[in-house]
Amino acid sequence: MRKIVIAGNWKMYKTQAESLEFLQGFMSHLEETPQEREVVIAAPFTDLSILSKNLHNNRVLLSAQNIHWEQEGAYTGEISGSMLTEIGVRYVIVGHSERRQYFGETDETVNRRLKAAQRCGLTPILCVGESKEQRENGETESLIVTQLKKGLVDVDQQNLVIAYEPIWAIGTGDTCDSPEANRVIGLIRSQLNNPHVSIQYGGSVKPNNIDEIMAQPEIDGALVGGASLEPESFARIVNYK
Template sequence: MRKIVIAGNWKMFKTQAESEEFLQGFLPHLQETPEEREVLLCPPFTDLSALSRNLHGSRVQLGAQNVHWAEFGAYTGEISGPMLTEIGVRYVIVGHSERRQYFGETDATVNLRLKAAQKFGLTPILCVGETKQQRDAGETESLIISQLDEGLINVDQENLVIAYEPIWAIGTGDTCETNEANRVIGLIRNQLKNPNVPIQYGGSVKPNNIDEIMAQSEIDGVLVGGASLESESFARIVNYH
């Protein structure tokens, strides 16, 4: 049976004080959340320790937004797997489109990060997806297959989550039609050796579309950006019907 994984990606938002304020409003809502749903928050690195302390004993898992492929070294601005696991991080986002777009991430470096995450006991969330230009050119399928083929070399599919994030739908207010998101996620699943890998949808997920998204047969959760920054909004997403 495939696991449901609902993740909030805070990107470069929230100080430690703001993250603690968020939890005060959010955690009480988890009493309504079915046990089989895995809920995680992926804050900026500076918030991880504070959230780790405040989430201790709760059912919310902690995720990071990136991980380097080396255990240590002269990599200014990067963070290693052992640094994350030491403070209770369980998941890590790898290959987010913003990392690919703004910071030169490639399928080759994504692959290195995925393998390092698993080596150091983290479950990576591999992000794949196409731009508007690529979609309009009819390249969606070939691009995603290429991202999977190159990104998943020697990666353990028993310890993996994948997020399909059509780049043109991230932060734009444009959500991929649910049946189309379901179709592409089905395509992704067909490329995998392990059909039980949880596959999320990410891209302008909101309280008013979460029920329709999660009603789709292939979608196993969501990777939420802006709507995860407000406690009531993210609680509604976590407690979808």
């Protein structure tokens, strides 16, 4: 059975004080959230420890936004899986389009990070998706298939979440039409050997479109950016109808 996973990606926002303020406004809204929905917050590295302490035995799970493929070493600015699991992190985002665009992430490095996450018992959220130019050139399907084939080499699909994030819809206010997102996510599913992998949609997910997005049969959750920064906004998304 496919699990519903709603994850908020805070990106490079929120100090420790701001993250605790968020929890104060958010946690009460979870009383109405169905138990089968997994709620995840992907916070900056500096927030993870304090959030973990304040979410002890709570249903909100923590995600990191990146992971290195080595356990330790001279890799300035990176973080290892054991550093994350030590403080209670359960998920990690791998291959987000911003990492690919701004920091040179490739399908090969994505693959190494995915395997490192799984070795440490973390569940990776693999991000795939196309740019506006690639979509206009009719390359969406071939690009995503390539990202999956290269990224998933020797990756355990029993411990994996995938997020389809059309790059042209991230932070732009443009959302991929729900039927089209459903179609592409169906394509992604057809490339997997495990039919139970949860596949999220990510790209300008907001309170006013989450119900339509989640009504699509192939979509198993959302990777939420800006709308996850405000407690009431993210709560509405988590509690979609």
